[in-house]
Amino acid sequence: MLFLKFVLLVFGTVCILALFTYAWVAIRTPGPWFVGPNQGATGIDVNLVSALTLHSPLYWLLAIAILAAAGWLCRHWVFLA
Amino acid sequence: MNSGVLYSWTGTGWVAASPAPPFTPSSAINAIAAVGGQALAVLDTGGGIHVSTDAGQTWSKIAGTATSITGGGVSLFVANSSGASYHVNLVVPAITTTGTGSYANFPLCQHPPGCSGYTHTMTVNSKFGGLGGAHGTAGATNTYSAGAAANFNLAVTELGSFCDPFFGDPSDPSCGITWDGSASCSAMGALGGSSGPITVQVEDAFTQAYWNGTPAPICSSARVCSYVVHNNCTAATTPPDLSMSAVISSDWRNIATYLSWINAAGCIRFYTSGPWACTTPLSFINATNIVPPPYECTHNP
DSSP: OHHHHHHHHHHHHHHHHHHHHHHHHHHHSSSOSEEOTTSOEEEEEGGGHHHHHTTOHHHHHHHHHHHHHHHHHIIIIIIOO | OBTTBOEEEOSSSEEEOSSOOSSOBOOSTTOEEEETTTEEEEEBTTSEEEEESSTTSSOEEEEEEOSEEEEETTEEEEEOTTOOEEEEOOOOOEEEEEEEEOGGGSGGGOSTTSSTTOEEEEEEEEEESTTOBTTBTTOEEEEEEEETTOOEEEEEEEEOTTOOTTTSOTTSGGGOEEEEEEEEETTTEEEEEEEESOOOEEEEEEEEEEEOSOSOOEEOTTOEEEEEOEEOBOGGGOSOSSOEEEEEEEOOTTTOSOEEEEEEEEEEESSSSSOOEEEOOEEEEEEESSOOOOBOOOOOO
């Protein structure tokens, strides 16, 4: 059970980090975040993702906050529960 | 009922019903039926079926003929000369679709008094599945056109003539309802619409798009460039669910004159047909300076 909880937590953290990164990149680029039915969409080249994230201190701050939350959850929910 | 005359009980004796029914009641056995104090059903001498819901004050003749009758209201049954019995469905479900609004409801046409000089058209439709309703499988439709500044207030009702919710199968397709409404402008085409029952559909959409060297990309000082792109899908998958207009990418100036991307996004719509709304796509470059063949884009109109 402890192992399953740990795997679930790691999987959830990876998913949240991926979604956060996607949201971060979408916000940083021009055009609407959600494209309506009669609008042309503006895509983001995945090669730009690293350039839009790795050089931003705020991105790292938020990413570390997510990792810290995951660490707190790991301690209290996985190992101390 | 005697000698073709319908009688009613006064509490002390029988008197000819007043007002007299507008038909000649049959004197045959089982030619009259009643439920409660109001619902009456009477056969005439030709087998025609007449029903009243106000103790004989008013009568309605319903389609078909019968040789005997029993019950009343929602539980009216008749038999034909062969002895086959039928439930006469006097209470059927109905669906009413309404459409209201004016030019001010349409984001693209909010300049009073609307698209001046042009016509707006609103259409509403109600229909039942299976065998359809009183207006057949296409249902009932109401269409109204007026000047662009007009206010619209439309309604249409369809009766589920083939749906018997009391003695039939409520899950019969003929009891299933569908509604639809749309509005259009003579100058701008479709303005919007909705239909039901509401369902939610979600998909991963993929579209190939290209930049062919023109117009020149718009680049920032960080050398992040915006390229105007065009969809590159096969004829069978055009238009794609995800339609591209631009891609944000690296600075390819002096390196490439043709770029192609496969763009992926999550899309959602709230009906079983119509356009999709999509998230910001992620773009994967799949060709530089080489023209790839049209792509089988995601296409679910």
